[in-house]
Amino acid sequence: MQQIIQTDFSGVDGLQIETIAESHLTPLSVKVNTKYIPVLPYDWLTEYGLLKTIRPVKLPMVIGYGFGGIVESTGLLRDHQLVGKAVIGVQPTGSAQTVINAQLPPLLFEVPPKVALKDAVTLIGGADAALHAVNSIKANSTDVVLVTGASGGVGTYLIQLLKLAGATVIALANPDNRVFVQSLGADVVLNYQADLAAQLTRTVVPNKVIDAVGRPELLQTITTVYEQLTIFSLSLTNFNPPKPNQSFKFSHGSIGISGYHQLLALLATGQIQAQIQTVYPFEDVKKAHLAAKNGHARGRMLLAF
Ligand SMILES: NC(=O)c1ccc[n+]([C@@H]2O[C@H](COP(=O)([O-])OP(=O)(O)OC[C@H]3O[C@@H](n4cnc5c(N)ncnc54)[C@H](OP(=O)(O)O)[C@@H]3O)[C@@H](O)[C@H]2O)c1
Structure with a gap:
């Protein structure tokens, strides 16, 4: 599988795409074929070393925080019904991977059929x-x-x-x-x-x-x-x-599991709408991060996998 890593604090120049072996399924795993991740200020601020006081990190590290994708397989202790379903989630170890091994049950949410996956992804960090x-x-x-x-x-x-x-x-x-x-x-x-x-x-x-x-x-x-x-x-x-x-x-903190369900329901009923500015292929991560850093925002940019 492929992943995007940050190797130093020089900004986008320190980003690299590398190929590694997929990690093994554990009883707590939900393996997700990633479709989208949001481009967040959290990512590019970290790249330029601007979050060192509130987010100390060890390099190299996989970038990205939120993700959306389709569940490929589940470990013994996870709900097997999730296989084939669209999900969004948070991956604290980095979400910019073609396959995500999500191991924290409270950080994964099934996307209702009425909600487009790329819209749902904008909920994370937005x-x-x-x-x-x-x-x-x-x-x-x-x-x-x-x-x-x-x-x-x-x-x-x-x-x-x-x-x-x-x-x-x-x-x-x-x-x-x-x-x-x-x-x-x-x-x-x-x-x-x-x-x-x-x-x-x-x-x-x-x-x-x-x-x-x-x-x-x-x-x-x-x-x-x-x-x-x-x-x-x-x-x-x-x-x-x-x-x-x-x-x-x-203002910082979590909205909890019920908060994410509330937001997904609001999207499903059209009471709120996702605003997506641009979707970049993940290979264009440097371009996307420069655009997010330097350009005028109109909603969220995404990387597609
Ligand atoms: N505490 C938390 O839990 C948490 C969670 C998520 C995000 N955040 C923070 O929330 C902030 C917004 O995140 P985001 O994802 O919405 O970022 P974003 O998509 O990049 O949007 C940034 C916004 O700031 C505006 N802006 C930039 N420079 C400005 C200036 N000099 N004066 C007035 N407005 C300016 C931009 O307007 P233009 O388009 O006109 O430049 C844009 O509307 C970031 O600081 C992020 O780190 C915090």
Whole structure:
């Protein structure tokens, strides 16, 4: 089988595709023929050595976190009915492999027949983080929530989940993505590339912020304009809000098995929709990671196997 490994911290130049023997089936194995993995900031930030403090890794390592594929075989202790079924999951040891030997039962989810596998894959490292943040702020119909990074793999789900919770959404995006984030339900779209403070003073006042960008200067601008704000950031571990009635928390954690089932059901019933920007063959991993790092996001990029 083939896998993508990171060999150093030089960025995409340190990525290599290698061929290795398949690992053996254990009683806890579910062997999956990989079809897609999401391209996450987690991957390219690690490649450039930018996550060393929160994610220390030993190299070489297999890249990738989430996956979607078709179950090829199962170990004695796993549900044999899964064979032939479409699944998504998390592979903490790296998911960029043509065949994944998934050994952790709580991290594998069967995809309902109504949901396309590539759509389901975008839940991992996207909708899951968004749902966790939306639950953490206890979003409801009295809230006006400002979302940064609204056009990204997480932000596109943040908008949709906040709208389902009844909140009013102010989305920050680049001007090319105005119509795109509006189509996802954003009530107000502001251009983060223009004078943001001036735009903020002219629009409805938010009481909560979900930050999916991680630039302190952006939060600095936002907190200067308002007096009272609850901020949850998916990207910054620390930020000191300047005013007494402003709070900050780093949003991270799991939505649990029930959270993934909830998201799959929302996709199945069309209440949320996956936004897929581009699908690259896995051999083009360097191209995909450069595009994710340098380009403007419109949902999630995937690698196909
Ligand atoms: N804590 C957790 O559990 C968790 C889980 C998943 C992800 N995350 C984090 O969440 C963040 C978003 O992830 P993602 O997958 O959605 O990333 P993504 O798909 O790359 O999207 C990033 C978004 O940030 C925007 N952006 C980039 N530079 C900006 C700037 N200077 N000012 C304003 N907006 C800017 C992008 O807009 P443009 O397209 O206009 O550039 C895009 O909408 C990342 O920091 C990621 O590490 C955290």
